[in-house]
Amino acid sequence: MPDVIEQIDSLLAAARAELAAAAGEPHVEAARVKYLGKSGSLSSLRKGMGAVPPADRPKLGKLVTDAIAQLEALLEQTRTALGQRALQQDLEREKLDVTLPGRTRRRGHRHPVSRALDDIIEIFARLGFHVADGPEIEWDLYNFEKLGLPRDHPARDMQDTFYLETRLPPPPGSPPTRGAQEQLLLRTHTSPVQARTMLGQPPPVRIIAPGKVYRVDSDVTHTPMFHQVECLHVEKGLSMAHLRGTLDAFAKAFFGPEIKTRLRPSYFPFTEPSAEVDVSHALCGGKGCKICKGTGWLEVLGSGMVNPDVLSGVGYDPEQITGYAFGVGIDRLAMLRHGIDDLRLLFENDVRFLEQL
Ligand code: DAH
Numbered sequence: 001m002p003d004v005i006e007q008i009d010s011l012l013a014a015a016r017a018e019l020a021a022a023a024g025e026p027h028v029e030a031a032r033v034k035y036l037g038k039s040g041s042l043s044s045l046r047k048g049m050g051a052v053p054p055a056d057r058p059k060l061g062k063l064v065t066d067a068i069a070q071l072e073a074l075l076e077q078t079r080t081a082l083g084q085r086a087l088q089q090d091l092e093r094e095k096l097d098v099t100l101p102g103r104t105r106r107r108g109h110r111h112p113v114s115r116a117l118d119d120i121i122e123i124f125a126r127l128g129f130h131v132a133d134g135p136e137i138e139w140d141l142y143n144f145e146k147l148g149l150p151r152d153h154p155a156r157d158m159q160d161t162f163y164l165e166t167r168l169p170p171p172p173g174s175p176p177t178r179g180a181q182e183q184l185l186l187r188t189h190t191s192p193v194q195a196r197t198m199l200g201q202p203p204p205v206r207i208i209a210p211g212k213v214y215r216v217d218s219d220v221t222h223t224p225m226f227h228q229v230e231c232l233h234v235e236k237g238l239s240m241a242h243l244r245g246t247l248d249a250f251a252k253a254f255f256g257p258e259i260k261t262r263l264r265p266s267y268f269p270f271t272e273p274s275a276e277v278d279v280s281h282a283l284c285g286g287k288g289c290k291i292c293k294g295t296g297w298l299e300v301l302g303s304g305m306v307n308p309d310v311l312s313g314v315g316y317d318p319e320q321i322t323g324y325a326f327g328v329g330i331d332r333l334a335m336l337r338h339g340i341d342d343l344r345l346l347f348e349n350d351v352r353f354l355e356q357l
Pocket of ligand 1: 188189190191230231268270271301302303304305324325326327328
């Protein structure tokens with residue numbers, strides 16, 4: 001008997017030591033098999049009971065059962081402790097310091113030309129105009145012919161055109177050409193949207209048409225691509241006064257309420273009469289400076305009453321209706337607004353420059 005008791009004690013001691021050193025579940029399971037498994041140490045002890053005198057058996061039986069219970073409890077404790085340790089380690093590893101500064105991202109902003117365009121669209125939307133669209137690759141018919149600029153019209157010299165080669169047949173009504181290169185072109189202004197819109201719907205028409213236009217030109221105030229907005233209003237009973245009123249409302253909304261406008265007689269084949277429009281120079285308060293060449297005024301756009309020939313050319317009756325139109329360079333408006341004197345700065349897209357605006 002004392003032998004067996006000693007044996008049980010040393011088994012328990014050994015198991016305790018092993019479990020204390022267990023680093024994970026596989027170790028715990030190995031210990032369980034070793035001590036409590038079918039052929040484990042305690043099971044063997046129980047099987048050896050036959051050799052014990054019958055009088056001692058109940059006592060021994062109780063000793064073994066107690067030992068098994070102790071071991072089971074120990075295994076359970078070890079498992080719980082290991083689980084907690086693992087959880088603790090996970091928490092340590094995934095610890096977040098919410099007080100650390102975040103990673104900052106560089107934040108961009110809209111390009112000054114896009115901002116000017118957005119403002120223009122918004123201002124005209126309030127005046128009841130909607131946005132019309134036209135292609136940048138355009139037929140001669142809409143860019144020139146329908147606007148009172150027939151092939152040999154001297155006014156075509158005002159614009160140096162990028163022509164494109166094409167094998168497509170030009171639309172009906174196109175002027176006869178000397179060569180295949182003279183029908184398709186990069187539009188030189190947004191005015192062809194006037195013709196396209198009027199051909200597509202009856203009056204009244206009240207549109208603005210913003211977009212890219214192209215000319216063979218490059219210096220401090222010209223780039224081969226630039227942006228224009230066309231404005232066209234055709235309806236019964238429109239006069240020069242409506243043109244003035246619209247222009248003045250636009251200039252005040254865009255540049256500020258103190259801005260004044262003035263019209264100077266001019267010439268465009270698609271308007272009659274035509275006028276060039278100046279705005280008072282906000283930067284010098286109209287007193288005159290280098291940018292406005294001492295005049296206090298800046299020329300911003302071309303305008304006029306739609307030429308009756310243009311109206312009849314799109315099937316409208318010029319006896320019944322009249323219209324006014326104007327075209328304005330968006331880049332130029334953005335330059336004036338920000339006091340920039342070199343147009344190319346807007347297109348080089350040097351972020352250090354753009355960030356200052
Ligand atoms: N298309 C002209 C240009 O690019 C500008 C212009 C002038 C547009 C008078 C108009 C207008 O609609 O009526 O120079």
